Amino acid sequence: MQVHGRPIDDQTRCVHYHSELDVVAIKFKCCGELYLCHLCHEELAGHVAEQWSLDEYDEPAILCGVCGTMLTIAEYLGSGDHCPHCAAAFNPGCRLHTQFYFETAGDACEADGGSVK
Numbered sequence: 457m458q459v460h461g462r463p464i465d466d467q468t469r470c471v472h473y474h475s476e477l478d479v480v481a482i483k484f485k486c487c488g489e490l491y492l493c494h495l496c497h498e499e500l501a502g503h504v505a506e507q508w509s510l511d512e513y514d515e516p517a518i519l520c521g522v523c524g525t526m527l528t529i530a531e532y533l534g535s536g537d538h539c540p541h542c543a544a545a546f547n548p549g550c551r552l553h554t555q556f557y558f559e560t561a562g563d564a565c566e567a568d569g570g571s572v573k
């Protein structure tokens with residue numbers, strides 16, 4: 457499966473987000489393509505990102521970069537920050553940035569701290 461972006465390793469870390477825990481890639485609604493992060497999409501896709509809507513949470517849109525399993529948005533958000541398949545730890549800060557990828561129920565963080573995906 458091809459993942460677009462600017463990778464620095466083979467576990468979906470990229471030049472923007474590359475901590476121990478940054479091991480997911482996201483399939484974007486706008487193009488159906490996997491990108492390492494929203495900044496990779498912004499720099500390389502050439503179009504504005506669209507977010508998955510609340511009724512599309514059963515869409516397999518999250519790739520675990522460790523085991524290569526596609527998770528649905530609901531599985532990812534309910535995962536407790538671990539891959540349900542291989543138990544790799546996910547970055548809990550990712551959920552602060554879900555508004556780049558999915559519509560959320562309302563309490564999305566507005567500010568971009570810049571250090572977590």
Ligand SMILES: [Zn+2]
Binds near residue numbers: 486487488503
């Ligand atoms: Zn796109």
Ligand SMILES: [Zn+2]
Binds near residue numbers: 470471472473493494
């Ligand atoms: Zn990136």
Ligand SMILES: [Zn+2]
Binds near residue numbers: 522525539540
């Ligand atoms: Zn996994």
